[in-house]
Amino acid sequence: MKETTIDPVRRDRTWFERRNGCAILRMATATIVGALLAAVVAVACGGPAASDEPLAGSTPVDTPLYIDPHLEAIAAARKDPRFDPIAETPQAKWFTDWSTSDTARQDVGDYLAGAAAAKAVPMLVLYRIPQRDCGRWSSGGAEDEREYKDWIKGVAAALKGHDNAMVVLEPDALPQLGRCKQGDRLGMLKFAVDQLSTTGARVYIDIGNEKWLNADEAAKRLKMVGVNKVAGFSVNVAAHYTTDSEVRYAESVRFELDKLGIPDAHFVVDVGRNGAGPQPDNCNPPDARLGQKPRLYRGGALDGLLWIINPGETDGACRGGPDKGFWAPAALSLLGLEGP
Template sequence: MSDAPTDPPETRPDRVTQWRRHALIATAIAVVITAVFVAMAVRPDAFRWSRAADSATIAGSRPVDTPLYINPGMQAIAAAREDPRFDRIAQTPQALWFGDWSAKTVRDDIGKYLAGAAAAHAVPSIVLYRIPQRDCGSFASGGARDEQEYKEWIQAAAEALKGHREAIVILEPDALPDLGKCEQGDRLGMLQFAVDALSTTGAQVYIDAGHENWLSPAEAAHRLAKVGVNKVAGFSLNVANFYTTQSEVEYAERVRRELSKLGINGAHFVIDIGRNGAGPQRDFCNPPGARLGAAPRLFRGGDLDGLLWIKSPGETDGCGGGPPTGFWAPVALGLLGK
């Protein structure tokens, strides 16, 4: 058989042209591969989870492209204006917390925030954090002065949330896991009141249940049932903590199985992944080894409703050598691996 080329002369490329074409293709492939490995080196957790989120279900849920709201008043945005190294934090949606700082203005403050999210056609996420004896006098101590003040505050928040079915509400981080650890008054009664008031709004409410290393699944389910988790969307996990997404999903599923034993089915959950990129930390307070987690995203169709940034990365935990409040550059740079 002849080894002569069969292409017509006018279309047959010469050897130099073929070599150049192959070289260009090889170069392009190398650039892409290099970029992927650089991205993995900078942010391995983000690469792994973005691929998983796009190709597989998590707890029966698939990711959706519904945007989460970026509050223009975030402290990280102001910090990024001075130092662009903080851009990655500043450009990521995060929950807005309401507590003592909104004691008399919570209705208006939440209303303005929700209006901003509606104008941006994005899903807002908020944290209600003002139960009496909050944090039992530790670093995040504070809260309403008494039960009546708390109930009035919750009612005002519920009025602002009325009809906002798209809103995500995280109710009182640590309050249920901390039950009975200090003089708290009728904490169960206050949480039950909050759940009842918020359940009428239409918002997606998640009662905080701590994390995998706090309560056993059976105890978490027992406490959630007591305060009425069956009346709202479900529960939240890992708020302001560092446990991995996978292990928290597994814990959430165990809690759900325990809830089913109590006759409660269909409770969904959300997980805070803002600072879990390096996994569990020995110290929970501004730990230097912590890293940002993957980008937040909403999920639908199964048990998981969202992987969110609930605790704002870069804002101090109030201890561990940091200031009591505010965006703290050293801890933010640590989360960025800088």
């Protein structure tokens, strides 16, 4: 597709107007004609609107979430506006191997400064534990335990005082406990929790999804790494299980934590790619669709339905996808579109 040059200021204004226009339309659907118009608006604005209904004892709020201007989807949307619905949606920033122990404090600080200037809530994913997913789709991570701990110290130093920041800690690492052979994974996770717990940020330890660990085992592992010291845990990161079923799973984990003496763990759910429900394979599944728009919740155990995964970015070298980066076929599939 031929690349067109768009003035950044004009484009930002267009995106702003479209986001606000969609918000007005969605409010209208709640009071005027209901489901039929809501479906039309969902198509026009790029995905289902977030519900105004309470969930897990929490009430949705309209606190803005930060859109990182360096998202790969934004660069892709400048060339192909079909990707606008992804580029215009707040989602987490992943701190991986591009950030080192020497640069971590500056890397995180720059991102937090951008969020503060935008008066929006920053969402960070820390994904750099050695061997990450035991050398499968997302191999990599810090070179060793020492480097990882130094990196975490830098991240924690930058996060101090940022009590509105939301941090998802090491997707898949705790569910994979015992599988990876490099270093003391449990010790590294405990160290990270201890360091991050002093920052004031809201930290969520990832515990996988409903098909990975049963609630009893999930609760035991969360207690082992000190979930009582932080906000709680995350579920469904990069997976595709439905919002309702993952909320039920999270509630069952909370029930088991309560039995272990941890009565008030909160949780967040990744809804970035769960619009079509479970998929037979989590690596670049062709039938997955975008989930509902991300939103924060308050008052109960649920703190947010979030786009933790960055939709449109590859899961790894499977189904013809690249090892990393934004992959147009995956993004178009999530949007229910076809290439080129």
